[in-house]
Amino acid sequence: MSVLVSDLTELIGDTPLLELRRYGANRRLGARLLAKLELQNPVGSVKDRIAWAMIRDAEERGALAPGGTIVDLTSGNTGIALAAIAAARGYESIFYAGDNISPDKVALLRAFGSTIVEVPNTFFLDPDALVLLRERAQKEHPEAYFTDQLGNPANPRYHYDTTGPEIWNATSGAVDILVGGVGTGGTLSGAGRYLKERKPELRVVVAEPGLGSVPTEENPYPKEIDGVHKITEAEPQQIPDNFDQSIADEFIALETPDAFATSRALAREEGLLAGTSAGANIFVATQLARRPENEGKTIVAIICDSAERYLSAGIFEEPVG
Numbered sequence: 001m002s003v004l005v006s007d008l009t010e011l012i013g014d015t016p017l018l019e020l021r022r023y024g025a026n027r028r029l030g031a032r033l034l035a036k037l038e039l040q041n042p043v044g045s046v047k048d049r050i051a052w053a054m055i056r057d058a059e060e061r062g063a064l065a066p067g068g069t070i071v072d073l074t075s076g077n078t079g080i081a082l083a084a085i086a087a088a089r090g091y092e093s094i095f096y097a098g099d100n101i102s103p104d105k106v107a108l109l110r111a112f113g114s115t116i117v118e119v120p121n122t123f124f125l126d127p128d129a130l131v132l133l134r135e136r137a138q139k140e141h142p143e144a145y146f147t148d149q150l151g152n153p154a155n156p157r158y159h160y161d162t163t164g165p166e167i168w169n170a171t172s173g174a175v176d177i178l179v180g181g182v183g184t185g186g187t188l189s190g191a192g193r194y195l196k197e198r199k200p201e202l203r204v205v206v207a208e209p210g211l212g213s214v215p216t217e218e219n220p221y222p223k224e225i226d227g228v229h230k231i232t233e234a235e236p237q238q239i240p241d242n243f244d245q246s247i248a249d250e251f252i253a254l255e256t257p258d259a260f261a262t263s264r265a266l267a268r269e270e271g272l273l274a275g276t277s278a279g280a281n282i283f284v285a286t287q288l289a290r291r292p293e294n295e296g297k298t299i300v301a302i303i304c305d306s307a308e309r310y311l312s313a314g315i316f317e318e319p320v321g
């Protein structure tokens with residue numbers, strides 16, 4: 001449908017589902033795999049939704065005034081989405097990110113005029129890192145509005161109001177399993193809650209990085225699955241407030257090479273450029289689709305962003321496995 005809009009934010013959401021027919025047939029999968037193309041949001045990721053939700057909420061409450069400044073902690077996509085919407089509405093933006101952030105994402109943040117404060121990745125080995133970094137950001141920028149993607153209830157609420165109903169409507173209620181990762185937890189908590197209210201037997205499965213894909217003292221810079229955290233075995237203060245732990249029925253761990261290989265397979269077999277967490281979600285969805293009990297079921301996996309954001313991370317540098 002062709003539309004004419006006068007504000008970038010009007011283009012957020014209503015993303016399509018793509019059935020991965022060739023990918024599924026090539027592997028003789030018994031379940032139907034559907035990819036929720038969040039990379040089609042105007043600034044290119046699932047985070048466009050929550051960036052707009054948090055800015056709109058702040059504007060409505062009068063907490064963000066014209067010419068104001070936004071600050072948050074981000075592994076990239078939330079910052080990029082906030083930076084773009086801030087630019088479109090006349091705000092400044094400042095983001096604190098780990099120094100493992102992909103150079104492609106830094107370039108995008110700079111394109112929108114943001115300031116980036118890089119924090120050594122070793123800092124995040126401290127279980128209290130997020131709390132400490134939040135305090136630091138607020139202390140260094142008392143004038144700014146802290147959007148707080150990890151704890152702002154506008155984040156999961158927006159997914160409850162939009163992402164969940166979109167998946168329900170596009171599948172005419174046929175969705176049986178929702179697969180995603182947890183960065184803030186907003187996507188799965190919001191969309192998952194909506195879908196479970198409609199269909200209590202629906203299962204929410206979390207794709208989480210395995211032990212070899214998270215920073216440690218010995219290896220503070222492993223190849224990571226961008227934007228998502230290991231939730232099982234995390235300290236309580238490391239679990240984002242926006243992740244409703246009661247929503248997850250199962251956690252499946254995978255390592256970064258499997259996520260990258262799945263992104264490569266999606267490019268070759270479907271022409272779909274899926275980022276690293278999207279590759280992880282499809283890898284996990286593929287495992288679920290092989291289980292006999294899921295024969296004939298419909299699995300929806302979130303394609304959080306595009307592989308174009310990870311070209312310099314070498315996502316396409318190895319042959320298809």
Ligand SMILES: Cc1ncc(COP(=O)(O)O)c(C=O)c1O
Nearest residue numbers: 077183184185186187227277304
């Ligand atoms: C690439 C990517 N994938 C997945 C996620 C996780 O989404 P959520 O914050 O809704 O849990 C994020 C969030 O930072 C992300 O940037």
